[in-house]
Amino acid sequence: xxxxxxxxxxxxxxxxxxxxxxxxxxxxxxxxxxxxxxxxxxxxxxxxxxxxxxxxxxxxxxxxxxxxxxxxxxxxxxxxxxxxxxxxxxxxxxxxxxxxxxxxxxxxxxxxxxxxxxxxxxxxxxxxxxxxxxxxxxxxxxxxxxxxxxxxxxxxxxxxxxxxxxxxxxxxxxxxxxxxxxxxxxxxxxxxxxxxxxxxxxxxxxxxxxxxxxxxxxxxxxxxxxxxxxxxxxxxxxxxxxxxxxxxxxxxxxxxxxxxxxxxxxxxxxxxxxxxxxxxxxxxxxxxxxxxxxxxxxxxxxxxxxxxxxxxxxxxxxxxxxxxxxxxxxxxxxxxxxxxxxxxxxxxxxxxxxxxxxxxxxxxxxxxxxxxxxxxxxxxxxxxxxxxxxxxxxxxxxxxxxxxxxxxxxxxxxxxxxxxxxxxxxxxxxxxxxxxxxxxx
Amino acid sequence: xxxxxxxxxxxxxxxxxxxxxxxxxxxxxxxxxxxxxxxxxxxxxxxxxxxxxxxxxxxxxxxxxxxxxxxxxxxxxxxxxxxxxxxxxxxxxxxxxxxxxxxxxxxxxxxxxxxxxxxxxxxxxxxxxxxxxxxxxxxxxxxxxxxxxxxxxxxxxxxxxxxxxxxxxxxxxxxxxxxxxxxxxxxxxxxxxxxxxxxxxxxxxxxxxxxxxxxxxxxxxxxxxxxxxxxxxxxxxxxxxxxxxxxxxxxxxxxxxxxxxxxxxxxxxxxxxxxxxxxxxxxxxxxxxxxxxxxxxxxxxxxxxxxxxx
Numbered sequence: 001x002x003x004x005x006x007x008x009x010x011x012x013x014x015x016x017x018x019x020x021x022x023x024x025x026x027x028x029x030x031x032x033x034x035x036x037x038x039x040x041x042x043x044x045x046x047x048x049x050x051x052x053x054x055x056x057x058x059x060x061x062x063x064x065x066x067x068x069x070x071x072x073x074x075x076x077x078x079x080x081x082x083x084x085x086x087x088x089x090x091x092x093x094x095x096x097x098x099x100x101x102x103x104x105x106x107x108x109x110x111x112x113x114x115x116x117x118x119x120x121x122x123x124x125x126x127x128x129x130x131x132x133x134x135x136x137x138x139x140x141x142x143x144x145x146x147x148x149x150x151x152x153x154x155x156x157x158x159x160x161x162x163x164x165x166x167x168x169x170x171x172x173x174x175x176x177x178x179x180x181x182x183x184x185x186x187x188x189x190x191x192x193x194x195x196x197x198x199x200x201x202x203x204x205x206x207x208x209x210x211x212x213x214x215x216x217x218x219x220x221x222x223x224x225x226x227x228x229x230x231x232x233x234x235x236x237x238x239x240x241x242x243x244x245x246x247x248x249x250x251x252x253x254x255x256x257x258x259x260x261x262x263x264x265x266x267x268x269x270x271x272x273x274x275x276x277x278x279x280x281x282x283x284x285x286x287x288x289x290x291x292x293x294x295x296x297x298x299x300x301x302x303x304x305x306x307x308x309x310x311x312x313x314x315x316x317x318x319x320x321x322x323x324x325x326x327x328x329x330x331x332x333x334x335x336x337x338x339x340x341x342x343x344x345x346x347x348x349x350x351x352x353x354x355x356x357x358x359x360x361x362x363x364x365x366x367x368x369x370x371x372x373x374x375x376x377x378x379x380x381x382x383x384x385x386x387x388x389x390x391x392x393x394x395x396x397x398x399x400x401x402x403x404x405x406x407x408x409x410x411x412x413x414x415x416x417x418x419x420x421x422x423x424x425x426x427x428x429x430x431x432x433x434x435x436x437x438x439x440x441x
Numbered sequence: 442x443x444x445x446x447x448x449x450x451x452x453x454x455x456x457x458x459x460x461x462x463x464x465x466x467x468x469x470x471x472x473x474x475x476x477x478x479x480x481x482x483x484x485x486x487x488x489x490x491x492x493x494x495x496x497x498x499x500x501x502x503x504x505x506x507x508x509x510x511x512x513x514x515x516x517x518x519x520x521x522x523x524x525x526x527x528x529x530x531x532x533x534x535x536x537x538x539x540x541x542x543x544x545x546x547x548x549x550x551x552x553x554x555x556x557x558x559x560x561x562x563x564x565x566x567x568x569x570x571x572x573x574x575x576x577x578x579x580x581x582x583x584x585x586x587x588x589x590x591x592x593x594x595x596x597x598x599x600x601x602x603x604x605x606x607x608x609x610x611x612x613x614x615x616x617x618x619x620x621x622x623x624x625x626x627x628x629x630x631x632x633x634x635x636x637x638x639x640x641x642x643x644x645x646x647x648x649x650x651x652x653x654x655x656x657x658x659x660x661x662x663x664x665x666x667x668x669x670x671x672x673x674x675x676x677x678x679x680x681x682x683x684x685x686x687x688x689x690x691x692x693x694x695x696x697x698x699x700x701x702x703x704x705x706x707x708x709x710x711x712x713x714x715x716x717x718x719x720x721x722x723x724x725x726x727x728x729x730x731x732x733x734x735x736x737x738x739x740x741x742x743x744x745x746x747x748x749x750x751x
């Protein structure tokens with residue numbers, strides 16, 4: 001059994017798609033997979049693997065108990081033995097991940113595979129030291145791998161996350177026109193789509209500023225913004241709209257849209273805009289590319305490898321880079337943050353608007369979007385699964401070889417109850433409040 | 442059905458051999474009561490709901506081919522005022538339910554509200570059938586539901602049969618219409634029981650198969666009188682109710698070594714909370730206290746088991 005630990009919040013977590021895609025790949029290769037899903041609330045599924053809910057705020061308190069139980073249950077033949085643990089989360093979470101129980105008495109420790117993004121470089125010493133003890137460190141962008149190499153980490157490998165090309169199919173001209181009509185968009189509207197969480201890294205204000213400038217210069221831009229509309233750590237969207245005079249040109253959508261609805265927004269868009277200060281991968285860019293929408297995005301971090309085939313020579317253009325106004329050092333890993341220029345956003349949008357006639361892009365733009373489409377669709381889950389499977393084989397084999405004779409001798413006592421059960425005294429139990437009004441069932 | 446029951450009766454007799462050769466046939470035990478199943482329906486106030494539940498019993502017993510008896514317990518329903526100055530006496534409220542009962546069925550009223558566990562204990566005590574089905578007044582049975590539960594009890598190792606309950610399609614404030622309300626109770630890593638697969642499609646392959654579980658809901662379940670008596674019925678320490686059903690399942694499994702089996706064919710629609718709107722629901726169920734009582738008894742026996750089903 002492979003235990004996979006990740007964020008499975010179905011309301012827009014980027015990790016969810018990665019975890020589900022990887023688990024499917026492992027299942028296709030006859031591996032038994034158990035996901036401990038942070039934020040997963042027990043929604044119905046029919047995936048070929050176990051998916052156990054873990055309440056996010058107590059995740060690191062209960063996940064060790066789950067791991068310990070799975071190890072013992074596996075070692076005593078009550079379920080499949082645990083062969084490896086994969087943790088797909090941001091780098092700081094791997095501190096806790098690496099502290100998870102990974103061995104039962106008399107058995108070798110199961111190997112640890114970390115999957116993570118490097119949102120931005122340089123990789124600090126403290127973060128590099130988190131990655132260093134992993135048996136395998138799979139980073140989800142080439143940029144991230146380069147940052148790891150710069151930090152002299154030797155255990156890194158690029159895991160090219162796959163994309164479901166059927167789910168992100170392109171749209172025909174007729175279909176697009178009809179969808180736009182249904183959404184109340186006029187043929188003249190220049191529809192800009194942004195899919196980004198409402199948090200500082202996404203730099204939504206730069207996008208708003210850029211759209212505002214473009215509108216002032218004659219681009220009839222409408223901004224479809226899929227985000228966390230009411231976020232206590234993000235922008236107040238109505239105020240942002242007022243500040244940049246966007247009025248009803250902005251149409252916000254709450255994140256976590258079902259796939260079909262999100263595809264429609266991609267299908268009607270004339271441009272996909274992302275002004276992030278840093279990205280570890282950014283699946284929405286790849287999804288937009290797969291649908292055939294021109295991508296306008298900050299020229300930084302992993303976004304660079306999406307926008308150009310050859311970053312050094314800026315050859316093989318696949319998207320439209322936004323110039324970086326300035327870079328600062330962020331508290332998040334002491335890494336760089338690249339601030340997109342609002343002027344550059346506007347310049348790109350104006351260019352794209354100019355290159356369009358009756359909703360159809362010029363050959364010049366289509367050449368770029370076709371290249372982008374081929375790139376995005378070339379990223380298959382099959383390839384991603386092959387790489388992960390090869391790594392699993394390698395680390396599992398290595399863990400067996402490196403286990404000393406002392407490690408693997410001895411008996412495992414089959415426990416009758418293979419878990420600790422904390423006795424919880426809650427405030428309401430102690431008469432300190434809490435409601436007794438409950439519906440039985 | 443009677444032949445099936447003779448094969449694996451409660452005394453644990455070996456299966457009867459075919460005529461002619463082989464071991465001597467096990468003697469068929471004589472049942473000391475004309476009924477195979479007592480169906481206990483406790484009611485506190487929600488008579489209209491209970492009428493629907495009772496109406497569904499005949500269909501629930503479709504294919505049973507064995508006599509059953511319905512035992513209705515009025516759990517001391519008080520006089521209700523309809524808001525226009527009219528007072529309805531309990532016997533007037535109960536008229537609809539009574540009119541639905543057959544002559545062999547039983548209706549009786551408790552002078553004092555005994556809570557859900559107490560009402561059931563009284564109801565079971567009035568009966569004599571070897572098998573018991575507990576039917577809460579807010580559950581509408583599917584056709585053949587009770588027959589499927591009885592079939593499951595043909596296996597002498599089974600002590601309790603739990604049901605697949607769905608949220609109603611017409612009125613569903615507690616969950617998505619037509620989806621699973623109950624498919625057994627699972628225990629999370631902290632040892633807390635919860636309704637696994639709540640909100641899922643009843644036909645999902647993870648849901649729709651018979652499985653042994655640690656506990657099932659008391660809203661609809663079947664058990665053996667012999668076990669019920671040994672266990673001492675539902676524990677009145679749980680007051681109005683909650684956790685008494687889980688406690689019963691634990692006693693059956695751990696004290697008497699019988700299994701608790703979830704059977705998806707034992708199914709119905711659960712108008713969650715519909716049986717307690719006027720009664721105990723208003724007073725509130727002491728969930729926290731009952732959870733503490735339950736944990737105090739069974740903490741060492743709780744097993745994390747959600748991983749088996751999810």
